Amino acid sequence: MCWQVSSPQEYARGRRELIAHTARSGARLLIVGGPAGTGDDAGSGRVIDTALDTALDLDPALDVALDSTSGASWERPSRVLLPAVRREVHEAQRSGQSVRVLAGMDHLARSQQSLDELITHEMDLGELATQGGTSVVCAYSRLVWSPGVIQDVTAVHSRVVGLEPRAAVFRLTRADADSWNLEGSVGLESLRPFSAAVRGALARTPRARLRCTGLDLVDAAAWRALVESVTQTRGGSLVLEGANETVRTAWRMSGYAGYGAAIEVRG
Amino acid sequence: MTATQPDVAIPGFLHMIYPYAGEQEYLSGTLAYIEHARASGGNVVVAAPPARREALSAALSADAGVTFVDTDALGRNPGRLIPAWQEWIGRLARNGAVHGINESVFSGRSPAHYGELRYQEWLLNLAFARTPALALMCPVDTGGQEETAIEALTRCHPLLWDGAACVPGTAYREDAYVFEPLPELEEPAEQMAYDLGTLHEARQKTLGWAMANGLPSTRARELTLAVSEVAGNSVLYGGGRGTLRLSRQATALVCEMADAGVITDPMVGRIKPPEDQLGGRGLWFVNQLCDLVQIRSAPGQGTRIRLWMDLPPQQA
Secondary structure, X not given: OEEEEOOHHHHHHHHHHHHHHHHHHOOEEEEEOOXXXXXXXXXXXXXXXXXXXXXXXXXXXXXXXXXXXXXXXXOHHHHXXXXXXXXXXXXXXXXXXXXXXXXXXXXXXXXXXXXXXXXXXXXXXXXXXXXXXXXXXXXXXXXXXXXXXXXXXXXXXXXXXXXXXXXXXXXXXXXXXXXXEXXXXXXXXXXXXXXXXXXXXXXXXXEEEEEOOOEEEEOHHHHHHHHHHXXXXXXXXXXXXXXXXXXXXHHHHHOHHHOOOOEEEXX | OOOEOOOOOOOEEXXXXXXXXXXXXXXXXXXXXXXXXXXXXOEEEEEEOHHHHHHHHHHOOOOOOEEEEEOHHHOOOHHHHHHHHHHHHHHHHHHOOEEEEEOOXXXXXXXXXXXXXXXXXXXXXXXXXOOOEEEEEEEEEOOOOOHHHHHHHHOOOOEEEOXXXXXXXXXXXXXXXXXXXXXXXXXXOEEEEEEHHHHHHHHHHHXXXXXXXXXXXXXXXXXXXXXXXXXXXXXXXXXXXXXXXXXXXXXXXXXXXXXXXXXXXXXXOOOOOOOOOXXXXXXXXXXXXXXXXXXXXXXXXXXXXXXXXXXXXXXX
């Protein structure tokens, strides 16, 4: 889920509600980072001991500090934290607890980061959500991130929340081990997040299936992006399943079936 | 006047009009053309409406070696004719010269359709200018048509088939094609400005309007895709923005898009992109999806593109 946060107060309120709700449900909550300038205890680096001892803060700032002498990149927080979060999730699941993750993206990534990198981080976090009983909320502060970036990253989230949230016009989310759901319409305005999301999907499942029952249309520029993404992925192939007649017609008209990209479009 | 026989040594592309009146004259003229072609060992392709194909087929022996192609399968958009001929010629050209009969139905067409059919005839001269051995004879039924309409068609053909031989045409205009002005659309039901950030909104508006006005969902989505392609071109090449107008006509829905760009290639969207070429498919999609496409573009005036989608008979 992508949470578009308008103010530190909104984040603090939502965070409290999530902690309380998680406590009531008996689940375990991991809080990773937090929006910049919240003035809250998010990102403080201490483990917070809330009701039922279910919340754990993992602070990316510490990892950055540890690595500052070696010119740490901003990728460090997510590289370090993701395995830590994954361990926490596995541990909780072994003890029979479901897990919720609140990821403050203002600390896990930087606003100047390329969209490709950002979507890669998001898809890494999304992998957690595909594991049974885990839900991941990615919080983006509107004070930090440009509206376009916040809109683009929603393409790899299954839900978008916040005050008047802006959502991408397509969505690519994990369905199961080797397949993804592709929904909405993909046009010129979505090429950057679409290419990034498809490359991210192929990086995780080189022989991927895209379930397209919720896909309305794909324009010529987006077909090109799809073909380029597949041909640039060694061993990459895509099967678009459940495509409507318009999508199948557009693929046939494109003639890209003869281009050499391993793409198949089925009804 | 020097007669030119369309033989195997066709000197480039021969494009001729054959005005005829009645089936008898049609058959005598086309059979004479086929006879000349066969005598020179060339391939003969007949692209004509079903009734004409049946009449010709009945008059020819079974081993005449004539290939009949179904023009109905192309749909109503004249913009699909040139790539269709390219495909037909591609299948046969390696076996020698190709002699084609290219008949479109002009009667009963709307003025917009008629105008694009005529433009298509003119564009054939550009499309096949470098084809080494192709003759296209275009029969035109003069019955029920204004004399001015036949004259206008004659201006698109460098040559004339007089029923027995190919002779130079006298009215052909080699200079730039002159379009008649587009008539104003009836009061548009919807209008919006678009740019990159509102492309999706333009698609949603088109889809909702098309379905509300009686277009079946698949056709409505195809019209939406065509609008998306043209609007995307406005964003990329037309100054970054444009205006979309949606207007219901008597038998069709029309989407008009205008922007500040200029299209300089008259063949754009009318040639099938090579499979090994990435990109260049937007207006190709548009011509394959719509029942009629009108493109008007000039320096200082920008570009206006109208996409027509016929309504089902019960909605028209």
